[in-house]
Amino acid sequence: MLETTWFVLWGVLWAVYFMLDGFDLGLGILKPFLARNEEEHRIVMNTMGPFWDGNEVWLLTAGGATFAAFPGTYAVMFSALYTPLMLLLFALILRGISYEFREKEDVGWWRKTWDTSHFVGSLLPALLLGVAFANIFAGIPIDREGIFHGNLLTLLNPYGLAGGVFFVLLFSVHGALWLANKAEGALRERAQHTIRVLWIALTIVAVAFLAFTWFATSLWQNLLARPFLLLLPAVAVAGLLGTRLFVARRELWKAWFASCATIVGSTLFGVAGLYPALLPSSLDPSYSRTAFNTQSSPLTLSIMLGVALVMVPVVIAYQSWVYYRFKDPVTVKSLALEDLY
Amino acid sequence: MDVVSLSRLQFAVATYFHFLFVPLTLGLSILVAIMETIYVRNGDEDYKRAAKFWGKLFVINFAIGIVTGITLEFQFGTNWSRYSAFVGDVFGSLLAIEATVAFFLESTFIAVWVFGWKKLSPKAHVSCIWLVALASNMSAFWILTANAWMQHPVGYTIRNGRAELTDFMAVVTQKFAILEFIHTIGGAYILAGFFVVGISAWHLLRKNEVQLFQKSFRVALAFALVFSIFEILQGHMNAEILGTTQPAKLAAMESHWETGRGVALNLIQWPDAANERNSIQAMPIPRLLSLLGFYDPNAEIRGLREFPPDERPPVLPSFLSFRAMVGLGFFFVAVTAWAWFRRERIMNSPVLLKILVWSIPLPYIACQLGWTLAEVGRQPWIVYGVMKTTDAVSPIAATQVGLSLIAFILVYGLLGAADFYLLFKYARKGPVPILAPAAAGREVIHA
Numbered sequence: 071m072l073e074t075t076w077f078v079l080w081g082v083l084w085a086v087y088f089m090l091d092g093f094d095l096g097l098g099i100l101k102p103f104l105a106r107n108e109e110e111h112r113i114v115m116n117t118m119g120p121f122w123d124g125n126e127v128w129l130l131t132a133g134g135a136t137f138a139a140f141p142g143t144y145a146v147m148f149s150a151l152y153t154p155l156m157l158l159l160f161a162l163i164l165r166g167i168s169y170e171f172r173e174k175e176d177v178g179w180w181r182k183t184w185d186t187s188h189f190v191g192s193l194l195p196a197l198l199l200g201v202a203f204a205n206i207f208a209g210i211p212i213d214r215e216g217i218f219h220g221n222l223l224t225l226l227n228p229y230g231l232a233g234g235v236f237f238v239l240l241f242s243v244h245g246a247l248w249l250a251n252k253a254e255g256a257l258r259e260r261a262q263h264t265i266r267v268l269w270i271a272l273t274i275v276a277v278a279f280l281a282f283t284w285f286a287t288s289l290w291q292n293l294l295a296r297p298f299l300l301l302l303p304a305v306a307v308a309g310l311l312g313t314r315l316f317v318a319r320r321e322l323w324k325a326w327f328a329s330c331a332t333i334v335g336s337t338l339f340g341v342a343g344l345y346p347a348l349l350p351s352s353l354d355p356s357y358s359r360t361a362f363n364t365q366s367s368p369l370t371l372s373i374m375l376g377v378a379l380v381m382v383p384v385v386i387a388y389q390s391w392v393y394y395r396f397k398d399p400v401t402v403k404s405l406a407l408e409d410l411y
Numbered sequence: 412m413d414v415v416s417l418s419r420l421q422f423a424v425a426t427y428f429h430f431l432f433v434p435l436t437l438g439l440s441i442l443v444a445i446m447e448t449i450y451v452r453n454g455d456e457d458y459k460r461a462a463k464f465w466g467k468l469f470v471i472n473f474a475i476g477i478v479t480g481i482t483l484e485f486q487f488g489t490n491w492s493r494y495s496a497f498v499g500d501v502f503g504s505l506l507a508i509e510a511t512v513a514f515f516l517e518s519t520f521i522a523v524w525v526f527g528w529k530k531l532s533p534k535a536h537v538s539c540i541w542l543v544a545l546a547s548n549m550s551a552f553w554i555l556t557a558n559a560w561m562q563h564p565v566g567y568t569i570r571n572g573r574a575e576l577t578d579f580m581a582v583v584t585q586k587f588a589i590l591e592f593i594h595t596i597g598g599a600y601i602l603a604g605f606f607v608v609g610i611s612a613w614h615l616l617r618k619n620e621v622q623l624f625q626k627s628f629r630v631a632l633a634f635a636l637v638f639s640i641f642e643i644l645q646g647h648m649n650a651e652i653l654g655t656t657q658p659a660k661l662a663a664m665e666s667h668w669e670t671g672r673g674v675a676l677n678l679i680q681w682p683d684a685a686n687e688r689n690s691i692q693a694m695p696i697p698r699l700l701s702l703l704g705f706y707d708p709n710a711e712i713r714g715l716r717e718f719p720p721d722e723r724p725p726v727l728p729s730f731l732s733f734r735a736m737v738g739l740g741f742f743f744v745a746v747t748a749w750a751w752f753r754r755e756r757i758m759n760s761p762v763l764l765k766i767l768v769w770s771i772p773l774p775y776i777a778c779q780l781g782w783t784l785a786e787v788g789r790q791p792w793i794v795y796g797v798m799k800t801t802d803a804v805s806p807i808a809a810t811q812v813g814l815s816l817i818a819f820i821l822v823y824g825l826l827g828a829a830d831f832y833l834l835f836k837y838a839r840k841g842p843v844p845i846l847a848p849a850a851a852g853r854e855v856i857h858a
Contacts, residue, residue, distance in 0.1 A: 120592050123477065124519035127510060133484055134507035141499020141573075148488025148495070156815045159485050160822055163478040167826060170474035216492070219807045279584045332475035366500045367575040374504050381511040388516075390525055395530060 072371040073346070073361040076139040079378060080348070081341030083135055085334045087128035088199075088241075092333055093326075094122040096245025098165065098192020099238065100187065104249065104260050113216050115169065117252035120396045122169060124389055126162065136348075138374050142216075142364025143348040149209060151202060152219035154225060158198045165191025196241045197234040201225055204279075208285045209338050209345075209352035211361075216260070217272065229286040236279045239272040240333060243313065247326040254399050265325075269314050276310060276336075281299020289343025295299065299342045306335030415804045417812040420492040421819060425482045426786075427779055428823045432476035432830075434778050437551055437596055438603020439469045440544035442631055443786060447537045449630075456845075457623045463528075463628065464842035466540070470525060471833045482819075486692035490812065494803035499584060500575045502557050509553035513755055516546035552592050552598075559588035561794050562785065563656045574797065591785075594649050597642040598781060601743055602774035603636025604807055608750070609771035610838045612764040615757065620841055629754065636751050646740060647703065650733075654704040654712070657748060657795055660788035662715045663724045664733035665700060670712040670818050674700040684726040687716055724790045732783040739777040746770060749793065 097118060099149065111163040116276055148155060153302040160209045168188035208229050212220040243265055250261040280303070284290050310332030316325035351357035365371065378399065398404070412420075443465050450458035484506060495503070523531070524539040531539070566581030567574045576582070591650035611628040614620055653661040661667075662832045666682035666689055667674065675695035683690040705712075715723050746766060754759045793800040 116526075120522040123522055124515065127515045130484060130514060131507070131510040134489075134503070134510040137484075137488065137495065137499055137503035138507035139503075141503050142496050142688050144488050144499060144503065145492035145496035145805075148485065149490075149492035149807055152489050152805070152807050152815075153813050155485055156818070159482055160818060162481060163822065163826070166478040167474055167829075170470065171829060171833065174471065176839070203650055215806065216496075274844045366504070367570075369579070370500045370576045371577055373576075374507060377508055377511060381515075383513065385515045385519075388521055392519055396526065397525070410581060 072368055072375065073365045075364070075375060076135075076371055077341075077345060077348070077361040079375075080132070080135055080139065081338055083128060083132040084114045084341065087125070087132050087339040088237075088337050089330045089333045090125035090128055091122070092196075092241040092244045093248040093261070094118045094125055094245070095196045096238075096241030096243065098188055098245070098266060099196065099242050099251055100245055100249070101192075102189050104246075104257065104264065108181075109402060109405070110257055111181075112173070113253055113402070114249060115150065115172065115188075115255060117249060117402045117406060119169065120392060122257050123166070124392065126166070129162075135374075135378075138266055139371060140348055140359070140361065141366060143359040146212055146216035146359050147206075147220075147349050148363075150212055150216070152218075152226070153222045154198050154202055158195055158202075161191045161194035161198070163191075163211045164188070165195070175270045196238045200234035200237025203237075203340060204230045206349060207233070207283065207289055207344065208256050209287075209350035209358070211353050212349070212351045212357055213353060214357050216359070229282055232275070232279050232282055236272075236275050237270060239275055240336070244271050244326070244329045244333065247313070247317075247322065247329050251322045251326055252399050254401055262322075265313075266315055269317070273310060276306075276382055288345070289340060292343045292345065293339070296342075299339075301340055302339040306332050306339060309333075309335055412813070414807060414809045415801050417809055417816055418804050419800065420430055421490060421812060421816045422486060423786075424816065424819050424823065425479065425486060426782065429476065429479040429483060430778060430782060430825065431775060431827070432732065433480065433551075434599035434602040435472045435549050435606060436469070436476045437599035437603065438634075439465060439472070439606065440540065440547055440791050441600070442607055442634060443469055443543050444540040445536065445630055446627070447540055451533045451537045455626075458625055460815075460842045460845070461627050462540075464623075465845045466524070467837055468610075468834060468850070471830060472522070472835065473521060473775055475830050477794050479647040479823070488804050490807075491517075491793070491803050492805035494798065497798060497803070498560075498794060500606050501560060501564075504576070505553050505557040505560070505582070507556075507725055509550055513550035513553060517543055517550060535602070548596060553709065555592045555595055556583050556623040557586040558785070559585065559591045561618055562591070562789055563587040563796050569797075574794070578805070583678050583679060587652060590645075590649050590652060594646055595640070595781070597638050597645060598774065598778050601635055601642060602778060604631045604638065605743070605767075605770055605774045607631030608635055608747075609768050613838070614759060614766040614841060619804060619839065621758070623842060625757070632750055634752065635743070636747040639740070639747050642739050643744055644692045647736070650855035651704055654710075657789065658713045659715070659718050659722065660724055660729065660784075661704065662713060662718070663726045663783060663788055665712075666730045667712060667714050668716050668725055672701065672711045673698045673709045674704075675714045676700040676703070682726045682730050693825050722791060724788045729784055729788040732787070735779040736784065739773055739780070743774065743777075746846065 091184045101111065101114045105114045133144075136147070138346060155166070164187040168184040168191060172188070172259045173185040175181070205225050205227075207226075211224065213219060246264045246268065250258050250265065253261065293303070312328030313325050313332065316322070316328055345362045347358045349359040350360060351359075366374075439545075443462050446458045446461035446465065449455060450462060457532070487502075488505075520539045520542040524536065524543060525535055527539060555680035560582055563585065564574070565585050566576060568577050569575075582588070607627055608631045611624040611631065614624045615628065630751065650661070653664075665676070666680055668687055668689070675697045676699035677692050678688070678694035678696065679691060680689045681691040700712055701710040704706045704710060715726065750757070750763060750767060753763055789795055791801070793798050793803045
């Protein structure tokens with residue numbers, strides 16, 4: 071029971087991370103195309119400014135929870151995926167620094183450097199996380215000892231790449247929706263136009279990815295064994311349709327929340343389909359790392375559950391407060407006020 | 412090089428680099444919070460501008476501290492997977508708790524503080540920086556508790572081929588953890604104090620914003636003085652506890668070879684590890700080592716020869732880092748005490764001000780030395796007495812680690828250079844000048 075609870079929590083942490091940092095990553099990918107001048111660059115950056123750091127901590131918490139609750143999985147997952155995780159790490163480092171450094175020097179090449187590293191630092195995590203999760207859904211070649219028999223190219227298989235493209239598009243739409251809500255004027259119009267175009271691409275890729283998933287993984291089969299879980303892909307699909315519907319009706323916050331539903335639904339669909347595995351082996355199912363062969367002791371799981379049940383709601387409460395306090399659109403005028411301090 | 416050496420080197424690079432930025436975060440958050448609190452309570456605009464000025468430096472420093480912290484969490488899994496699988500039950504939970512109770516708070520409220528000057532009431536705004544200070548120091552507590560467990564494992568049993576938690580409270584309340592935490596944050600406060608004192612001194616030498624920098628100087632000097640004295644008295648306890656918890660580290664840092672009673676402390680000595688002796692040994696103070704270690708002039712201190720050669724830490728780095736750290740510790744007391752007695756006449760003490768400017772890097776060095784002693788002195792163990800470092804490494808290819816190590820050196824080198832460049836630039840620039848209302852209006856239009 072404890073193991074299953076932690077498995078669910080593990081999935082929820084990832085889902086929340088993708089939902090929150092998803093818009094930062096997506097907007098980072100789109101910024102070079104949406105922002106046409108210095109002012110717009112700064113507006114786009116500042117729509118994420120008060121949030122991105124807190125959002126990224128959900129990733130660290132998901133990683134930390136893997137370490138604490140399923141150390142056997144954490145050890146194998148992180149060492150098997152060494153190269154992609156190092157790339158993810160460097161990308162996140164560059165992204166984080168770009169937010170802080172970009173404005174600190176008023177020289178063209180300096181800003182371009184940080185704009186580029188912000189773009190790479192946003193695109194690469196979206197892509198890598200998609201590739202990594204698709205590979206996890208399909209299983210990776212790990213043996214009994216947890217040794218990985220492959221390299222980076224093993225992970226860049228068609229299904230893995232499809233997962234990467236899916237994440238990039240999913241986050242891009244999510245980010246464009248955020249901007250459409252948080253900016254005004256031309257920037258908002260451009261964001262809405264981008265959403266309408268990208269939504270078509272996203273829908274095609276999403277359908278293809280879901281179909282591909284039928285052949286490349288056993289997620290659907292696992293889900294069909296517990297039909298109530300089909301609610302999860304249903305939420306994802308409803309979210310995707312809802313996004314477009316609300317955009318057409320110019321109800322942009324509702325569209326953003328619908329996009330949240332797509333992300334959470336997709337993530338939980340994948341995670342539920344994995345159960346009880348956290349990292350399936352493609353060599354032999356008995357080598358898979360699961361919630362029942364890599365978990366921590368009942369004592370540790372109980373203590374951590376106590377901490378999570380108290381602290382996660384507290385975190386959600388104060389982060390919601392921050393989102394509420396900074397809900398107003400970022401404009402040229404508000405930028406000037408911020409700088410005056 | 413093999414995977415173990417490369418992974419150790421990579422961990423050393425990542426940790427040293429990370430800890431160039433962490434101590435300033437721990438200490439400067441408190442100093443900024445104090446300055447902003449003074450402003451909120453008595454309305455002195457100097458303190459508001461000071462809080463903004465130091466806050467800007469804080470944020471530049473904070474950014475790198477945060478992102479390089481991610482590296483450490485990743486590395487336990489990527490490079491030390493056998494360690495992670497073996498200790499995750501105890502160690503992993505401490506890291507996860509750190510993220511949930513501290514890191515979220517820190518990362519969320521620093522942004523609110525930066526973006527909230529106009530959006531929040533002064534009281535709510537100053538609360539944010541206090542939350543950041545609280546959270547970063549809580550974060551240090553959990554991380555150091557995890558490290559203390561590697562230094563002195565307690566509250567666990569070996570079951571199912573791994574270390575399993577049996578007593579959580581024993582892990583988080585053990586004396587070793589408390590001492591390590593206090594000593595580390597003490598060092599961080601000294602560093603932050605010297606940072607603010609030193610930069611203030613630089614501006615005072617140039618008669619720039621004298622009023623504001625005298626106020627900053629006062630606050631930070633008191634802070635640095637108190638914690639310099641505290642660190643010397645308290646640091647003794649960290650050495651003393653090694654007598655019972657890590658005798659090999661104690662012997663290595665004192666370069667003490669032969670087990671004996673009533674051991675002297677040599678003021679001058681130089682270890683010769685190959686021949687298991689000291690090549691230079693002079694000015695002994697009789698029985699002092701026994702007295703310091705066990706409060707008994709006749710106490711027995713175990714020498715390095717008692718440990719098999721493959722269970723001794725590298726002697727020279729342990730010895731040198733310890734001596735240099737302690738030497739710096741005494742220097743910090745001396746220079747802050749001197750400055751305290753001259754505080755009313757500080758503008759007439761250019762030599763002292765110059766010394767204070769040049770002292771800024773010294774606490775940085777002391778902090779790095781402290782970690783060198785803690786980590787090198789623990790070798791060959793990753794968990795003292797339980798797991799050797801060589802048994803902890805991931806089953807991965809050396810080329811992978813070699814490439815990532817090169818990438819770390821390049822990326823960290825560039826980021827470090829950019830960060831210190833910005834710190835210097837904004838430190839020299841000084842606080843934003845007070846604008847006349849008309850000028851302020853123009854600024855809005857041109858921003």
